[in-house]
Amino acid sequence: MFMTPQTMGSETNIKLPFSFILFSILAIIVSQLLFLFHGEALINGQFRIPAIWSAAHLFILGWALMIAMGAMYQLVPVAFLTAIWNEKFGFIQFAVTGLGVTSFAITLYVAPHLALIPGLLMLLGILMFLFQMGMTLRKQTKPNILTLFVGTALICLFLTILLGITLVISMKTGFAGEFYPIIFKSHLLLGTAGWFTLLIFGFSYKMAPMFSLSHGYEMKVAKYVYGSYVAGLVFIIASFFLNQGNLQKVGFLLLLIGFSCFLWHIVTIIKKRIKKKLDRPFSFALLAILFGEIIHLLAFIAVMTNHFSSLVGPLMVACLMLWIALSIIGYLYKIVPFLWWTHKYSKIIGKADVPTMKDMINEKLALPLFIGFILGIGIVAFGLVWKVGLLFYIGQITVTIASIVFGMAILAVMKK
Amino acid sequence: MDVQNQSELLDKIRNNLKRVLDPELNLNVVDLGLIYDLSLVEERVAKITMTLTTPGCPLHDSIVSGVKYCVEEMEEIYRAEVQLVWEPAWSPDKMTEDGLRALGRL
Incomplete structure (x- = not known):
């Protein structure tokens, strides 16, 4: 029989992931309020104004990126x-990144031309995170396909940030001005499809079987998912630089094929589950994959019919909210109770009665919360496409309320 | 200890282990099929060979220490030695009927 030491010693100090998660709750609420207060600009299609930059970066960096970092501090040891290579370094990294993101968002709002210095602080925080993860993954004795997904996602994060900083320098000094649109598009693509999507792919391969207790499934498809999706990213970026429409079409087709393979693969894994009834938050994380597939299909159709430039805004919003954010919220609704339970009850399991994971978070709230979030986003997207202010405001108020309720549900776990 | 008493004690340990629940599945370690072997290696010293559903299970330490505490608190046992193994790997056919029923599979 193959044995392991009795203690793996790979558990992370709970304060580290929770620091990121608590920061992110504040960030999502403030970002959604900013979107709400600057709805007029969004409805008129003015996405590139300081207030929207600020809200978008607070949402993507302050919420999604900080949550992804916090979750990785917990999930990397598990997967x-x-x-984690150095926890103390992790706390310093949190402080630097948190300060960087906050000051960056504020500067973008009040004086975007001064955003370089806080941007560099944020860059330092993210580089520290990449270093931490690089050193941690290096210690892995048997790298696998998940390492490839997560490793490539981290490289994409690095490139996204590098391009982002180039944009700020370009705006300030005029450096590489003629490449600004190309760098901007590559920045968006690598941030959403490169970093977040590959990261969610990688961790879904660990979490989907774990939360459904699936057994006896094949992992062969994962390499086709990886190959097709990463090739798609390379083709699209090449199309930006070479200004080749056909390359872009091939790239979006490859992204669609990669995503479809991922969807199909997850369906086959879930079909092999032992746990018949899936939890609601996890079901919504799975639903996010279906939304992701629809968004990839629509993006491909838009590219093929030459409507992409007019639909890119709503498609980006849908991708960020219905694929990335919904996946994160769905998994977080599972991860946070897990973290808190381990912190509070792991020492007394077997000695006294302990609550189950379901007792740790209000699961009944999950259904209206997730439905409200999805409907809100849908209404916002239609409001933006049809440029109807009322629809936008109804949707955005719903999303803002859902974000506040979500934050409160997460905070309530810590009282259990 | 004679064979019959030993067998009764092992049954008692197995029953006691049903108090250790996987909090995610709300199912005990015995019905989940995580306990591979139970034996008495010395007078009042029990050895439990067990696995987890997946390597890297986040509840690794909690469940393993839960099993140890649960057996050591029995007055008939002085010490419990828990050995965690990954081979043979856990599979659903190791679950009991009660376990499968609890997860809606029977």
Whole structure:
């Protein structure tokens, strides 16, 4: 029989992921309020104004990126069977990134031309995170396909940030001005499809079987998912630089094929589950994959019919909210109770009665919360496409309320 | 200890282990099929060979220490040695009928 030491020693100090998660709750609420207060600009299609930059970066960096970092501090030891390289460094990294993101969002709002210095602070925080993860993954004894997904996602994050900083420098000094639109498009693509999507793919391969107790499934398809999706990213970026429409079409087709393979693969994994009834938050994380598939299909159709430039805004909003954010919220609704339970009850399991994970978070709230979030986003997207202010405001108020309720549900776990 | 008493004690340990629940599945470690072997290696010393559903299970330490506490608190046992193994890997056919029923599979 193959044995392991009795203690793996790979558990992370709970304060580290929770620091990121608590920061992110504040960030999502403030970002949604900013979107709400600057709805007029969004309805008129003015996405590139300081207030919207600020809200978008607060949402993407302050919420999604900070949550992804916090979750990785917890999930990397679970998925890769290796402890975080240096926890103390993790806390310093949190402080630097948190300060960087906050000051960056504020500067973008009040004085975007001064955003370089806070941007560099944020860059330092993210580089520290990449270093931490690089050192941690290096310790993994048996790298696997998940390492490839997460490793490539981290490279995409690095490139996204590098391009983002180039944009700020370009805006300030005029450096590489003629490449500004190309860099901007590559920045968006690598941030959404490169970093977040590949990261969610990688961790879904660990979490989907874990939360459904699936067994006996094949992992062969994962390499086709990886190959097709990453090739798609390379083709699209090449199309930006070479200004080749056909390359772009091939790129979006490859993204669609990669995503479709991922959807199909997850369906086959879930079909092999032992746990018949899936939890609601996890079901919504799975629903996010279906939304992701629809968004990839619509993006491909838009590119093929030459409507992409007019639909890119609503498609980006849908991708960020219905694929990325819904996946994160769905998984977070599972991860946070897990973290808190381990912190509070793991020492007394077997000695006294302990609550189950379901007792840790209000699961009944999950259904109206997730439905409200999805409907809100749908209404916002239609409001933006048809340029109807009332629809936008109804949707955005719903999303803002859902974000506040979500934050409160997460905070309530810590009282259990 | 004679064979019959030993067998009764092992049954008692197995029953006691049903108090250790996987909090995610709300199912005990015995019905989940995580306990591979139970034996008495010495007078009042029990050895439990067990696995988890997946390597890297986040509840790794909680469940393993839960099993240890649960057995050591029995007055008939002085010490419990828990050995965690990954081979043979856990599979659903190791679950009991009660376990499968609890997860809606029977």
